[in-house]
Amino acid sequence: MDIFALLREKDSTLYLERGFSFARHTTIGCGGRASVAAYPSNPAQACALLSYLDGEKIPYCYLGAGANVLPSDEDFDGVVVRFTRMRRLAAEGDEVIAESGVTGGALLRFAREKRRGGLEFFTGIPMTAGGAAAMNAGVSERHCSDVVTRVMCVCRGKIAVFGENDLRYGDKTSIFLEDGLAVLRVHFRTARSARGEIERERARFAARRASLPAGRSMGCVFVNPAGRSAGAIVDACGLKGISVGGARVSEKHANFILNEGATASEIAELIEIVKLRVLESTGIALREEIRRLPPVPPAHT
Numbered sequence: 001m002d003i004f005a006l007l008r009e010k011d012s013t014l015y016l017e018r019g020f021s022f023a024r025h026t027t028i029g030c031g032g033r034a035s036v037a038a039y040p041s042n043p044a045q046a047c048a049l050l051s052y053l054d055g056e057k058i059p060y061c062y063l064g065a066g067a068n069v070l071p072s073d074e075d076f077d078g079v080v081v082r083f084t085r086m087r088r089l090a091a092e093g094d095e096v097i098a099e100s101g102v103t104g105g106a107l108l109r110f111a112r113e114k115r116r117g118g119l120e121f122f123t124g125i126p127m128t129a130g131g132a133a134a135m136n137a138g139v140s141e142r143h144c145s146d147v148v149t150r151v152m153c154v155c156r157g158k159i160a161v162f163g164e165n166d167l168r169y170g171d172k173t174s175i176f177l178e179d180g181l182a183v184l185r186v187h188f189r190t191a192r193s194a195r196g197e198i199e200r201e202r203a204r205f206a207a208r209r210a211s212l213p214a215g216r217s218m219g220c221v222f223v224n225p226a227g228r229s230a231g232a233i234v235d236a237c238g239l240k241g242i243s244v245g246g247a248r249v250s251e252k253h254a255n256f257i258l259n260e261g262a263t264a265s266e267i268a269e270l271i272e273i274v275k276l277r278v279l280e281s282t283g284i285a286l287r288e289e290i291r292r293l294p295p296v297p298p299a300h301t
């Protein structure tokens with residue numbers, strides 16, 4: 001039986017898609033296909049799915065909005081677990097609680113409607129709540145690590161809730177990325193705020209993004225090393241505008257690589273060239289912020 005048939009037999013209510021295209025579902029717009037994408041609609045269904053995949057040793061990976069990933073050109077004989085059907089939102093006490101498939105836009109609209117401030121820094125970041133919590137998304141002065149209080153996730157085949165001290169947040173990393181745990185629900189700390197004030201804050205953060213390059217990208221490719229701007233370092237090495245096939249280092253922002261008809265391999269080659277030239281010129285080893293897909297998460301046994 002193929003993976004699709006196995007999953008269908010296991011749970012007839014699970015939404016499945018055959019021949020999932022990474023190119024169609026990522027902002028960079030390249031990559032091959034996966035045999036199946038599975039879209040659980042609630043935490044229990046997600047947990048049962050992941051336990052089953054682990055038990056059967058079926059390879060899988062997680063994908064949110066696909067805004068910070070470089071998929072492989074190779075087809076993936078496995079399952080892309082997507083959380084985009086898990087979109088419940090709630091406001092409780094000082095918190096806004098979002099299931100992992102809630103988009104940044106929906107999160108911000110809900111917070112504004114409920115007069116909860118403090119999340120405006122997410123304005124303009126393409127994301128799901130799960131992907132953002134895993135990546136520790138944010139801007140220079142504020143990140144998920146500043147506002148996430150609790151996360152419901154799947155750990156060792158069971159639903160677990162981690163408090164803020166358990167999340168191992170660092171620069172573009174977290175326990176979820178390190179240990180391959182699926183984020184199911186995220187609790188964000190907020191503060192009561194007037195709608196006008198929330199709108200002003202959103203406009204302020206939106207204005208800061210006006211100079212970002214348009215076009216298909218993964219956002220920033222490299223983590224800023226020790227407080228320095230990775231884009232400024234790449235720029236200082238004279239690498240703006242260099243290209244491999246249809247992949248080009250943006251002229252506007254040297255930490256962005258644009259896909260102008262490239263394969264994933266061409267983008268990966270360009271990333272290697274940038275790293276090598278920066279290392280040779282400055283001695284700095286740039287670390288990738290973007291995540292390669294499909295990785296195989298460690299089995300939660």
Ligand SMILES: Cc1cc2nc3c(=O)[nH]c(=O)nc-3n(C[C@H](O)[C@H](O)[C@H](O)COP(=O)(O)OP(=O)(O)OC[C@H]3O[C@@H](n4cnc5c(N)ncnc54)[C@H](O)[C@@H]3O)c2cc1C
Pocket residue numbers: 027061062063064065066067068069083100124125126127128129130131132133134135136137138139176177181182183184212217218219220291
């Ligand atoms: C134009 C542009 C601008 C950007 N600007 C910013 C910015 O200002 N600040 C910033 O921080 N980022 C920025 N990014 C990067 C990206 O938006 C963020 O990293 C965002 O958090 C990615 O969320 P996602 O849902 O798309 O995750 P994806 O890209 O789908 O996934 C990212 C990683 O998280 C994992 N993952 C996804 N969902 C889950 C889950 N539920 N559980 C466990 N792991 C999961 C994936 O396997 C992958 O390893 C930008 C990207 C683009 C294209």
